[in-house]
Amino acid sequence: MLSYQHAFHAGNHADVIKHLCWLGVINALKKKDKPFTLYDSHAGAGCYDLADAMSTKNKEYESGISRFMDADVRQPLLNDYLALCHDFLSLNHYPGSPVISAQAKRDSDVLHLMELHPAEFNKLNSYIGKLRKPNSHVHKRDGYEGLRALTPPKPNRGAILIDPPYEKASEYLDVVKGIQSVFKRWQQAQIVVWYPLLSERAGAKHGASESMCDKLAELGTPCFKAEICVSQNTTDAGMYGSGVLVLNPPWQLDQQLSDVLNEITPLMGESASSSLQWLNQDN
Ligand SMILES: C[S@@+](CC[C@H](N)C(=O)[O-])C[C@H]1O[C@@H](n2cnc3c(N)ncnc32)[C@H](O)[C@@H]1O
Structure with a gap:
């Protein structure tokens, strides 16, 4: 049963790093x-x-x-993100990844959005309909099944965002299997995976993101991970930060993201820290 609702988390530190990274991929x-x-x-x-x-x-x-949101920012990617968010924030709304994609893409670029939760799907369908962006498709289907059915695209250029709720411990392995399946048909896919950083309080899920990243690195594809932590990893901290792992990243995304993290991390609180690390270097 699907119970996760992203509205409880909209615009949090995890959305920030995920959406900055995704916009960086689209810009490239x-x-x-x-x-x-x-x-x-x-x-x-x-x-x-x-x-x-x-x-x-x-x-x-x-x-x-x-x-x-009201800071005078220096980094171009951060500026692009805030410019895209501006009209939504002025209405006290926050754009999720579908709206970021729909706003950032050109009319000729194609967008496929997959959502399984019936109520979330209805909201998504109605919102994307109102934006009237050509070549934007909303699917009520399992995301991994949709990726199997709809990849590779023609022409063979594009990117995938994988952002599961990770409610069940098994979802970490689903990500790895889903990506393995995509790479069998589409090796050039640029893929952004978001993951939570969880303290010991998370029980079975503690350490699951770290081992998922290790398994993704073992696929041998060039990849880096970028993380932002907003509190210390103490036993009962819960989700103390999160990260994005980018497979086949575009040229210079690592530098852009690193520059943006260096700019925003001091604004995220006294305990905040961030990092970017290549797992398989792009040669
Ligand atoms: C973290 S939220 C997505 C947030 C969104 N990517 C953003 O950044 O604005 C995860 C969503 O995945 C949906 N979901 C869960 N399992 C799914 C599956 N197997 N296929 C498609 N959607 C699924 C949930 O209903 C939830 O709306």
Whole structure:
């Protein structure tokens, strides 16, 4: 049964690192005229009202976007992200990954959004419909099954965002299997995987992201991971940070992301820290 609802977490520190990285990937694809295809295997509701009961329950956006939404920023990628978010934030909304993709892509680029939760799917479908962006497709289907059915794209350029809720411990292995299956048909796929960093309190899930990253590195594809932590990893910290692992990353995304993390981390609180590490170097 699907119970996760992203509205409780919209705009938090995890959304910030994930959406900055995803936008960096899209920006790099846009450097060539040739169209590309974007896939979002776990799309969510598309856009979130930061004033509704779910978002205001824990006000997680206060650990993320609220920290720097009005700052005068230097890094171009950070500037692009805030420019894209601006119109939504002015309505007290936060754009999820589907809206970021739909806004950032060109009309000729294709977008496939997969969401399984019936209520989240209905919200997503209605929101993406209102944006009226050509070549944007919303699918009520399992994200991994959708990736198997819809990849490789023609032409063979594009990227995948994999952002599961990780409610069950088995979901970490699902990510690895899903990516193995994509690479069998589409080795050039640029893939961004978001993962939580969980303290011992998470029980069986503690350490699961770290071993998932090890397994993904063992695939041998060039990849790096970038992480932001907002508190210390004490026993009962819960989710103390999160990261993105990028397979087949575009040229210079590592530097751009590192520069952005260096700019925002001091704004994320006294205990905040960030890092970027290549697992398989691109030669
Ligand atoms: C973390 S949220 C997505 C947030 C979104 N990517 C963003 O950044 O705005 C994960 C979503 O995946 C959905 N989901 C869970 N299992 C799924 C599956 N097997 N296939 C497609 N969607 C799934 C959940 O209903 C939830 O809406």
